[in-house]
Amino acid sequence: MIVRDVVSHAMRAVISQPLRAGLILLAMAIGVAGVMILTALGDSARRYVVGEFSSLGTNILIVFPGRTETVGGSPPLFGEIPRDLTLDDASALLRSPHIDKVAPIAIGAAPVSHGGLERDVNILGTTADFKEVRHIVIGKGRFLPQMDADESMPVCVIGQKIRDELFGKMNALGQWLRIGDSRFRVIGILGSKGQSIGVDMDELVIIPVASAQRVFDTASLFRILAQAKSPESVAKGGDAIRSIIRSRHEGEDDVTVITQDSVVATFDKILNALTLTVAGIAAISLAVAGILIMNVMLVSVAQRKAEIGLFKAVGATSQQVKKLFMTEALILSLMGALSGLLIGWLAIAFLQRLYPAFPISAPAWAVVSAVAVAVMTGLFFGILPASRAAKLNPVEALSRR
Numbered sequence: 001m002i003v004r005d006v007v008s009h010a011m012r013a014v015i016s017q018p019l020r021a022g023l024i025l026l027a028m029a030i031g032v033a034g035v036m037i038l039t040a041l042g043d044s045a046r047r048y049v050v051g052e053f054s055s056l057g058t059n060i061l062i063v064f065p066g067r068t069e070t071v072g073g074s075p076p077l078f079g080e081i082p083r084d085l086t087l088d089d090a091s092a093l094l095r096s097p098h099i100d101k102v103a104p105i106a107i108g109a110a111p112v113s114h115g116g117l118e119r120d121v122n123i124l125g126t127t128a129d130f131k132e133v134r135h136i137v138i139g140k141g142r143f144l145p146q147m148d149a150d151e152s153m154p155v156c157v158i159g160q161k162i163r164d165e166l167f168g169k170m171n172a173l174g175q176w177l178r179i180g181d182s183r184f185r186v187i188g189i190l191g192s193k194g195q196s197i198g199v200d201m202d203e204l205v206i207i208p209v210a211s212a213q214r215v216f217d218t219a220s221l222f223r224i225l226a227q228a229k230s231p232e233s234v235a236k237g238g239d240a241i242r243s244i245i246r247s248r249h250e251g252e253d254d255v256t257v258i259t260q261d262s263v264v265a266t267f268d269k270i271l272n273a274l275t276l277t278v279a280g281i282a283a284i285s286l287a288v289a290g291i292l293i294m295n296v297m298l299v300s301v302a303q304r305k306a307e308i309g310l311f312k313a314v315g316a317t318s319q320q321v322k323k324l325f326m327t328e329a330l331i332l333s334l335m336g337a338l339s340g341l342l343i344g345w346l347a348i349a350f351l352q353r354l355y356p357a358f359p360i361s362a363p364a365w366a367v368v369s370a371v372a373v374a375v376m377t378g379l380f381f382g383i384l385p386a387s388r389a390a391k392l393n394p395v396e397a398l399s400r401r
Contacts, residue, residue, distance in 0.1 A: 007327060014331055020296050021332065027289035028336025028378070029343055032370045034282035036344030039366035041351075042275030044359055049267045059100075059228040060133065060260040061238055063093075063245070065220075083249050084220035087149045087209065092248060093226055096240035098233040103130035103225040104149060106212040112205060114166040114177040121162060123179060123205050125212020133227045141173045141188035144208055152210040157188035161202040179205065180215050234259050279366060283373055289336065290377035293329055297385035301325070318390040325386035326379065333378025337371045344370075 014021045065085050090104035106125035111118050130136065131143040143157055156177070163172045172186045190201055213219060228237040238257045245255045344362065351360045 007331075011331060014328060014335075021335075024289065024293055024296060024332050025336045025339055027292050028286065028333060028374055029339035031282065031286035031289050032337050032340025032374050033343040033347065034285055035279050035370040035373075036341070036362045036366060037347050037351075038278040038282045039275055039370075040344075040348050040360055040362035042271060042278055043363045043366070044361060046268060046271035046275060048358060049271060050264050059231055059234050059237075061099075061226040061228060061234065061241060062258050062260070062263075063224040063226060063241055063255055064222075065255055083252065083254050085224055085255070086219060086221065087213075089245060089248055090221065090224045091149060092244050093224065093241055095244060096237060098228055098237035098240050099226050100229040101129040101133050101227040103127055103133045103227075104209050104221050105130075105223045105225060106209050106216065106218070106220075107222045108212070108216045110180045110215060112162065112166070112177055112179050114175065117166050119165065121179075121203060121205050122200075123207060123212060123215065125207050125209035125215075127209055129227075130206070130225070133225050137191035139189045139191040141186070143188055144206065145187075147208070150210050151208065152214055153208050154182065154184045154211065155187045155208070156184040157190060157206040158186055159190045159200070159202040159204045160192045161200075162205060163189050179207070182211070182215055184211070234261070279369075283370075286370075286373050286377050289374070290381035293332060293378050294381035294384055297325065297329060297382060298388065301385050301389045322386045322390035325389050326382055329378045329382025329386070330375065333375045336378070337374040340374070341367065341371065 063085065065083065085104075087104055090102050093099050093102050103126050108123055109120055110123050112121040112123075113119075126144070127149050128144045128146045131138075136143065138157070139160065141157070144155065145153070147153060156179070158166075158172065158177075166172075166177060167175060172189060175186050176183050177186060178184075184207060190204065190206075192202055207215070209221075226237065226241060228234045238259060241257050242253060242255065246253050249255075344367075348360055348362060351358075
């Protein structure tokens with residue numbers, strides 16, 4: 001019996017039972033499509049987060065008050081409040097030979113108005129170095145001027161959406177707007193960048209950090225962004241920052257310094273594990289489909305005893321009968337896997353149109369793995385029915401006993 005005859009007979013057996021074949025194909029297709037879609041979502045989330053953090057800038061160190069580490073022993077009686085970060089702390093970091101630029105950050109929300117129009121907006125106070133550290137793109141005008149961090153100046157840079165809502169078609173550059181009780185002149189408009197690490201840059205107003213502290217009536221900083229001079233200087237820069245802050249805070253190591261790479265690596269590991277987990281859960285449905293193949297084919301063997309007996313009576317060997325049923329299982333698995341690929345790609349294309357800002361695509365390893373697992377599952381669960389068919393006695397099979 002040549003290969004063409006084996007495949008032809010297996011195909012006729014599949015087509016002759018459309019309901020049976022359809023149920024198997026549906027179960028297998030759901031499993032493959034589930035693996036594709038869930039893996040695409042998990043992997044795309046990982047790439048999106050990594051890309052967002054990578055867009056922050058290069059060689060970034062983030063300093064914020066308080067320690068992330070926990071210590072043993074009883075908790076302090078009255079609690080422990082981390083010391084605030086100040087502009088002097090930020091300026092002191094530039095003493096390190098490993099730090100190139102420092103951008104102190106004060107942030108809050110305040111009403112912003114112009115010409116009778118008003119809305120609540122996120123206000124970010126910083127310095128001119130923030131543009132280089134965060135790779136800020138200016139659409140029109142210019143960014144904050146170079147000046148001392150503790151110098152207040154009534155100028156601001158606004159996002160695209162703020163420009164549209166408060167100024168309409170009017171040229172916003174040179175216009176005055178009110179933030180709280182203070183007036184600021186618009187000197188620049190941010191290039192449209194959308195969401196960046198949870199912050200909508202199009203709805204942001206940036207002012208000098210000293211001006212922000214005056215608006216919010218606070219001397220503390222929300223964060224300090226520092227840029228190391230090179231990738232090799234990041235680790236040394238972190239140690240230098242801790243040393244400088246410790247010397248300024250009476251020997252207390254009361255700040256946390258995290259690097260951009262460590263944040264990216266952490267998210268990468270977490271989302272990779274999540275992707276593999278959801279892919280494993282989806283793959284369970286492939287096992288269910290394999291069990292369905294086995295059960296249906298066992299019934300098929302019982303129904304086709306006469307056919308099997310006839311094959312053996314005319315000279316077919318047990319190995320050839322086994323090969324017929326294994327080929328049938330392989331065809332069902334392949335057809336189910338291909339149907340699942342089609343469903344998965346259609347679902348991913350739909351999600352891409354629904355969420356264009358979120359790059360959804362199935363990784364190649366997930367597609368190959370889903371198809372391979374589907375085929376191997378079909379073959380594995382097809383062994384028992386094929387073996388049972390191969391062991392049938394031709395006389396008993398023809399007599400349907």
